[in-house]
Amino acid sequence: MMQEELNLVLAELRRSLENNNLAQAKAIIEALHPPDQADLVAGLTTPDQVALLTHLEPSDSADVLEEMEDDEAAAVAEMIPAAQLADILDEMEDDEAADVLGDLPADKAAEALREMEEPTDVIPLLRYPDDTAGGLMTQAVVTLRPHWTVGQALAELRRVGPRADSTYYLFVTSDAGMLLGVIGLRNLVTAPAKTPIAELMATDVISVPVTVDQEECARALSRHGYLALPVVDEVGHFLGVITADDLIEVTEIEATEDMYRMVGITGEERAFGPIRISILKRLPWLLVNVVTLLIAITVIDAFEPVIAGMVALAIFMPLVSGQGGNAGNQTATVIVRGIALGEIGLRDVLRTLNKELRVALVNGTVIGLGAAAVAYVWKDDWRISVAMCLAMILNFMTAASAGVLIPLSLKKMNIDPALASSVFVTSFTDTFGFLFFLGIASLLL
């Protein structure tokens, strides 16, 4: 649904709720797809959200909560009476229900769990962090036994009548619950009824450990072109399934996080979220940047007499530092992204450094010669031009080193390599850019 349409429907929904016409509000919601429903509900005040979600069928409320952002879903779930919340949670996919329960205050979560009809699927999931394989998987899947026939397997499927998409891959487990193999539902459907499952299943199953990071799950799944990925414990017991649609969202969220972190925005921030949040998420790294800039300008301060002797130097300083910052950010972006996609690891320090230094030497020389020529035409002083060219090349090498070593050092310390990389890299290129340019110039003067 287009944004404009949504806005119109939202206005109508708000009017219905203002007039306490819950039946009309319910009818408006029921006519939409769940993602549109969630967008609408997100636009309401919390009391209106609670009124609406307690009035809808629990299965519809479940759809809406599943589609809402985690923190929004938890905020409204907290206001819904425990008995009604339990009915809704019973209708949700177990991984989504676990996310909501995990974000609730402990006593409210315990109360809701007590009221739930089927808490057993959800409880084990509460152990796993949201951003790991365990937090993403669903346990509501049908598993097969190797000694069954295709006919028995189909009968079991009909008996259970699974509603989840995760049943398109059927996983075969031993009596002890070990993951033995996988069969696509399409193979099951097209095989003769008497074929033993053991004969039909593929045994070289790609699986992920339950504790693995969500980014790695997305990588494994897209690498192999599967639609679902089985999750196992440390000895190989089958625990659940992650489906591809969840991992598209994971990929988007992880990329957003990296992009934000690189420029010094901590955590999530929505384009139209509260201003207070935006200020608090951005200010800390701006303050860090003040400190790094202060270090850089003490270099200029040290050369004050040189600048006093030739003010033209002050004019060209930003050219050296600005270019170095840009080149350093190019390198840091390639490295941070390469680490995130699993292409670059700690073993590759020397290899990447070697490559980036060579790129920097060429680009620094080209830019350095160009800038020197411009400076010469402008100020007609060969000393500024020579200082400019040499400082540019040296600062490009600094940029390459900082762009490679800062993200990889953060990774080595188990800190996100993207974290404020841009702030740190430019602090190096500013400081050394000023040092090289003013230092060489003072030697020549």
Added chain:
Amino acid sequence: MMQEELNLVLAELRRSLENNNLAQAKAIIEALHPPDQADLVAGLTTPDQVALLTHLEPSDSADVLEEMEDDEAAAVAEMIPAAQLADILDEMEDDEAADVLGDLPADKAAEALREMEEPTDVIPLLRYPDDTAGGLMTQAVVTLRPHWTVGQALAELRRVGPRADSTYYLFVTSDAGMLLGVIGLRNLVTAPAKTPIAELMATDVISVPVTVDQEECARALSRHGYLALPVVDEVGHFLGVITADDLIEVTEIEATEDMYRMVGITGEERAFGPIRISILKRLPWLLVNVVTLLIAITVIDAFEPVIAGMVALAIFMPLVSGQGGNAGNQTATVIVRGIALGEIGLRDVLRTLNKELRVALVNGTVIGLGAAAVAYVWKDDWRISVAMCLAMILNFMTAASAGVLIPLSLKKMNIDPALASSVFVTSFTDTFGFLFFLGIASLLL
């Protein structure tokens, strides 16, 4: 497979090929999963790749080519004799075969198409660009008719024996090929055999037009939590299906592209790709950045007499421009990412500008006061401190405006909003930062 293991196997594979022991090389490859096979083959020289791929079973070579990067696959495909290439293409998924054919020289592609057994599935796909719904979809799917029964549908599935994952959602079409509805294979399997398809199918199908960008496909699919997405033409004829696993890769590639473009790296660049490519992809925007920096430093040049009168001004200039650049990049990142995720559109200019200006006012004031205090302690001159504080606030407002308006203007002109946003934003914050600081200082002096 871990990188270390892959390296060992690669060495073994190379030895086999050196000794012309193709049977051994074939055995090494056949023991692996396709993604690992592709990684190994990518590590060989082109002649070795050709020798190996012409010696493997066509279905194995097809798996390898499907997993390789598009340009690498095309480079090796070009060297394989047309008859053998056609055998391999026949075994590939039609969207992947179309990608390879699209990247081949026209005469080689035509020759291969002539030799193919089933070129009819592939030919229509050649019309669509790689990065649209049409370029991602497969046409090799089973469609159902509304008047069939569940039993007939299952019989048809058994008759066709589809090998692709895209058959987990079965799309229902009219005799004229219009998309009418969808049934999950699991619903088909668990329904009584006599149920009419028309009764079982969901009719509110989410579909995408064939010309739509791949990013939008990923968004539609993850928003609705589906594993496959039907593609239709402008009047609603069913054309094919996109599966979720392809869209995870799309999401990764689009995010990488945006991150690269923001810092002025054009097109794709691999961490360990050729140095020449890295230089050429990064240099153009560095040159543009030279020009934008030259504009910024003409401002300093205009204030040369002011700086000559008070060299301390030269010391504090980078603090104003550097902070403005950082704040501007924070805003630009939020806007570029918001546009990419479909959260911000052209209609939101005023709303985003309003929000970002308010964030800038607060952060600019905090940073401005802090910087002014530091400057006062350091240089004991209230004029520098006042100029610093006012210039900082004004430059934060400039940063917010540039960060919002540059990406949205690019979008308005149908240019990628990420394109060198960082370079453009900092050119504004540099220029105006110098202008505000030196201008206010010269008024006070």
